[in-house]
Amino acid sequence: MIPSIPVDPERRQQVAAALRAVLPARAVLADPEDTRPYECDGLAAYRQLPMVVTLPDDEAQVLAILKVCRDLDVPIVPRGAGTGLSGGAQPLADGVVISTARLNRILRVEPYARTAVVQPGVRNLAISEAAAPFNLYYAPDPSSQIACTIGGNVAENSGGVHCLKYGLTVHNVLRVRVCTIEGDVIELGGESLDAPGLDLLAVFIGSEGMLGIVTEVTVKLVPKPAQAQVIMASFDDVATGGNAVASVIAAGIIPAGLEMMDRTSSRMVEPFVKAGYDLDAAAILLCEADGTALEVAEEIARMTEVLREAGASAITVSQTEAERLRFWSGRKNAFPAAGRISPDYYCMDGTIPRKQLAHVLARIEEMETTFGLRCANVFHAGDGNMHPLILFDANQPGELDRAEAFGAAILALCVEVGGTITGEHGVGVEKIDSMCVQFGARELDAFFTVKRAFDPGMLLNPNKAIPTLQRCAELGRMRVSGGVLPFSHLPRF
Numbered sequence: 001m002i003p004s005i006p007v008d009p010e011r012r013q014q015v016a017a018a019l020r021a022v023l024p025a026r027a028v029l030a031d032p033e034d035t036r037p038y039e040c041d042g043l044a045a046y047r048q049l050p051m052v053v054t055l056p057d058d059e060a061q062v063l064a065i066l067k068v069c070r071d072l073d074v075p076i077v078p079r080g081a082g083t084g085l086s087g088g089a090q091p092l093a094d095g096v097v098i099s100t101a102r103l104n105r106i107l108r109v110e111p112y113a114r115t116a117v118v119q120p121g122v123r124n125l126a127i128s129e130a131a132a133p134f135n136l137y138y139a140p141d142p143s144s145q146i147a148c149t150i151g152g153n154v155a156e157n158s159g160g161v162h163c164l165k166y167g168l169t170v171h172n173v174l175r176v177r178v179c180t181i182e183g184d185v186i187e188l189g190g191e192s193l194d195a196p197g198l199d200l201l202a203v204f205i206g207s208e209g210m211l212g213i214v215t216e217v218t219v220k221l222v223p224k225p226a227q228a229q230v231i232m233a234s235f236d237d238v239a240t241g242g243n244a245v246a247s248v249i250a251a252g253i254i255p256a257g258l259e260m261m262d263r264t265s266s267r268m269v270e271p272f273v274k275a276g277y278d279l280d281a282a283a284i285l286l287c288e289a290d291g292t293a294l295e296v297a298e299e300i301a302r303m304t305e306v307l308r309e310a311g312a313s314a315i316t317v318s319q320t321e322a323e324r325l326r327f328w329s330g331r332k333n334a335f336p337a338a339g340r341i342s343p344d345y346y347c348m349d350g351t352i353p354r355k356q357l358a359h360v361l362a363r364i365e366e367m368e369t370t371f372g373l374r375c376a377n378v379f380h381a382g383d384g385n386m387h388p389l390i391l392f393d394a395n396q397p398g399e400l401d402r403a404e405a406f407g408a409a410i411l412a413l414c415v416e417v418g419g420t421i422t423g424e425h426g427v428g429v430e431k432i433d434s435m436c437v438q439f440g441a442r443e444l445d446a447f448f449t450v451k452r453a454f455d456p457g458m459l460l461n462p463n464k465a466i467p468t469l470q471r472c473a474e475l476g477r478m479r480v481s482g483g484v485l486p487f488s489h490l491p492r493f
């Protein structure tokens, strides 16, 4: 756990005064009572009071904040809704938070182009609500979509239930407008499907607020399917359920959603949302088909057959739209429902090859004994994107440390079986040490080279996502020859 660092009051006064000289008074918060709500994001076990919080109204004010920070050498932490689970928006004691809360306008919905142009503080779900009159919607649907912003989605390359079929944020964003730390406004991507030059849009999406401040986003909209139905398939053991996921994809079917919940998860969520889950099953799969009535009927029939062959003990198909939404509401509310059975939870996020699901779930079960903590599994199974929820009580001495060690062991396992330490929640501060497990010195060098090209002074969201070699060496995860680290020119903070 990172201890909270006290803010230097003199420095705060200096920086706040410089910001107030270029911004309306209400756009600068420096009193600890006002900045307290920003002290953490969804990784609430870690808290740090920021030095100053800014709430710009427009792009010109974002540029003015960046100039003050550049001139005074102040680090910057961009922030959307603060729902991130890896500490990406966690503030710094010597840093300025740029909140996009007031950059929340939907600028245009273009039904013929099937696009929307929005400011970064617009909520994910608000885009689909604005597109609904045109029978369109924005496909990537994180479970936090009621609150999280498109700026945060871009920075994390967020996913969701429907991303298996429709793609992640990176596949659904056409263009971003970005303020750079050097005071330029650049546009990456374009309104058409491809843009000339290097694909910097793909570099930027998922860059966790480390390369620039997003001030405008053009997203793709897709037509709402005429119909959708979801299958709830029950399994007597988790491994059979895991293998069934691989079987569905191997059969050439790309469901609109393919999610898995183990018994701990379905039992924790059922009393909360009354989704109608099979509480006796060791695991359930939710498999959605969407399209025309004919397409849905055909795909549901094929998936039913594959799931039965793969060992499903029961299959229920939603018969009404209300029932379909009820099945999904349980899945979408699983994280908040964890609070009903545990004072705290730690949500991990790693991705593995689908064929490894059964093996990894079995190993996680063994780790529950090793670390003496329970773990609920609810996740985007079709993408192999695991979300083990480690349940703990931060008030019990040592439990947070054990939860962190459990999480790190799961991520190491993901790498061991050919996967990655993140799927959609980003690295932030949470997984920065696990980056040393996944990447070597040359790769870290390449990451820092990209970072420096956008942010030579290393002021944007520093000390997140990319570990220094020093840090990896201290963890014993970097080979040090003759007392000398490779790539000794890399930052040592």
Ligand SMILES: Cc1cc2nc3c(=O)[nH]c(=O)nc-3n(C[C@H](O)[C@H](O)[C@H](O)COP(=O)(O)OP(=O)(O)OC[C@H]3O[C@@H](n4cnc5c(N)ncnc54)[C@H](O)[C@@H]3O)c2cc1C
Binding pocket: 041, 042, 077, 078, 079, 080, 081, 082, 083, 084, 085, 087, 088, 089, 100, 120, 141, 142, 143, 144, 147, 148, 149, 150, 151, 152, 153, 154, 155, 156, 157, 158, 159, 160, 161, 208, 209, 210, 212, 213, 214, 215, 335, 336, 424, 425, 461
């Ligand atoms: C209950 C719950 C369920 C969730 N379910 C999912 C899920 O299904 N899929 C998923 O992918 N995630 C999920 N998340 C995680 C989280 O909601 C996403 O990562 C989301 O994209 C964060 O958006 P935000 O607006 O809250 O961003 P924040 O948390 O405020 O910030 C996230 C990152 O984006 C950066 N950032 C924010 N705005 C900008 C900007 N304008 N310019 C540059 N950088 C910026 C921040 O610096 C930070 O690094 C869930 C979280 C919760 C609490």
